[in-house]
Amino acid sequence: MKNNMTALVSAILMVCTAMLLSCKSKDGEIMETETVATCVAEAGCTFYSVDLTRAGIDKLLNKSDFFAAAKAGAVLALVDCTPVIEEDQSLESIDQKYGGAGEAKFGEGFDFKNYLLQHACLAFPNNTKRFDYTAVDKKEGKTMQGYSFLNIKDREAYVPNESFIKLLEDAEGIVQIDVFMRDRVMIQYIIDPEGNKWEIRMDIGMTYGPSPEDVDNLVHFNQHFKKTGKRARFLQTALYSEEYAGKDAEGAPMNIWLVPSTDVILPPEEFAMVGFLNIGYLQLDGVTYLMHKFTSSLFDVEVTQIQDGEYSFDSTGYRPVSLPGF
Numbered sequence: 001m002k003n004n005m006t007a008l009v010s011a012i013l014m015v016c017t018a019m020l021l022s023c024k025s026k027d028g029e030i031m032e033t034e035t036v037a038t039c040v041a042e043a044g045c046t047f048y049s050v051d052l053t054r055a056g057i058d059k060l061l062n063k064s065d066f067f068a069a070a071k072a073g074a075v076l077a078l079v080d081c082t083p084v085i086e087e088d089q090s091l092e093s094i095d096q097k098y099g100g101a102g103e104a105k106f107g108e109g110f111d112f113k114n115y116l117l118q119h120a121c122l123a124f125p126n127n128t129k130r131f132d133y134t135a136v137d138k139k140e141g142k143t144m145q146g147y148s149f150l151n152i153k154d155r156e157a158y159v160p161n162e163s164f165i166k167l168l169e170d171a172e173g174i175v176q177i178d179v180f181m182r183d184r185v186m187i188q189y190i191i192d193p194e195g196n197k198w199e200i201r202m203d204i205g206m207t208y209g210p211s212p213e214d215v216d217n218l219v220h221f222n223q224h225f226k227k228t229g230k231r232a233r234f235l236q237t238a239l240y241s242e243e244y245a246g247k248d249a250e251g252a253p254m255n256i257w258l259v260p261s262t263d264v265i266l267p268p269e270e271f272a273m274v275g276f277l278n279i280g281y282l283q284l285d286g287v288t289y290l291m292h293k294f295t296s297s298l299f300d301v302e303v304t305q306i307q308d309g310e311y312s313f314d315s316t317g318y319r320p321v322s323l324p325g326f
Contacts, residue, residue, distance in 0.1 A: 033050060033051055034050055034052060034053075034054060034076065035047055035048070035050075036048050036050050036077075037076070037086075037091075038077075038115070039077045039078065039079045039095075039098040040080075040099075041099060043100065044095045044096075044100020045094055045095045045105070046105050046106070046107045047075070047091055047104055047105065047106050048106070049110075050110055050112050055068050057076060057112065061116075063083070066083070067083070070085045070087060073087075075087075075089075077094065077098075078121070079098070090104075091104035092104055117265060117286065117288075127152040127154075128149055128150070128152065128153070128311070129306060129307070129309060130306070130308070131148055131303050131305075131306055132305040132306075133145070133146060133147065133148070133303050133304060134301070135167075135277060136300040136301075137298075138299065146166055147160070148160075148275060149311050150274075150275040150280055152264060155183075155273070156180055156181060156275075157181040157274075157280075158179070158311050158313065159178070159180075159276045161176045164177050175190060175191060175192055178313055179276070181275055186203070187200070187202075189313070189315055190318075197317050197319060198318060199315065199320045200321045221271070221284075224247045226246065228255070229243075230242070232257070234259040234292070235305070239260060239262070240259070241258060241259035242258055242259075243257050244256050244257070252297040255296075257291070257292060258291055258292075259292060260287060260288070260289055261281060261288040261290045264281055266281055266282075270283060271283055274291065277301045290306070
């Protein structure tokens with residue numbers, strides 16, 4: 001009788017293991033696992049069991065009915081960020097396919113989303129953000145509202161005339177200035193009162209407000225910026241922003257606020273991508289943050305709204321003007 005009971009218990013355990021998708025947790029929820037592999041060409045794969053549904057994996061990959069449409073028993077392989085579905089193959093065969101020795105090596109504690117973030121695998125349908133902001137010009141003693149764009153894909157910032165012109169004393173309604181920032185150069189497209197069109201290129205250090213050099217160097221940031229312990233709710237979201245106190249490139253006090261980014265991810269090797277008035281993104285310890293607020297000796301700036309955006313500008317007919325150094 002004892003032997004029969006032992007055999008019955010062993011059989012139940014084997015069935016539960018073989019049908020893992022049907023075993024329930026203590027809370028009565030079905031525990032679902034899928035097999036994911038990280039593969040490197042000529043080095044083989046490491047396999048992981050992840051507690052995610054196929055639909056959940058597709059959502060993280062920004063794909064519709066991708067892994068969810070695969071055959072039962074399929075493996076999702078991540079090959080240099082490219083998701084590949086491997087069907088009707090043993091784990092050993094998959095490992096050999098990518099140059100391994102044909103051994104199914106298993107890892108533990110695999111965080112699927114974090115892997116995609118750390119390896120900059122996620123792609124988003126829109127790469128351009130529009131930031132609405134409030135800026136306080138301390139030198140002129142005035143407050144203004146405006147907006148600018150940061151194009152992540154094309155690596156440029158754009159400030160339309162109606163926002164940029166507010167920074168220039170007595171210029172509104174007289175001249176028109178649209179501004180781009182690319183490759184550490186500010187390009188101003190100006191229409192003067194006579195209707196002449198000029199293109200002027202300037203060192204980005206001559207922009208209004210603190211320059212990107214204040215925050216785009218990781219060594220400088222780690223040396224000069226520290227958390228103050230202050231936290232605040234970010235806009236109308238559930239996210240919290242944290243304050244860092246530090247110094248700008250000139251040694252003057254400068255405080256910035258960082259909040260985790262939910263839809264922009266910088267490449268692993270890139271520390272910062274910032275645009276007009278230092279609005280943009282920083283990466284710390286593999287996590288991308290939105291730098292949405294700062295106070296300095298020249299300007300206080302705070303983002304009041306962020307959304308996907310698009311812009312266009314026709315530079316036809318603008319005549320280049322040479323300045324020293326260009």
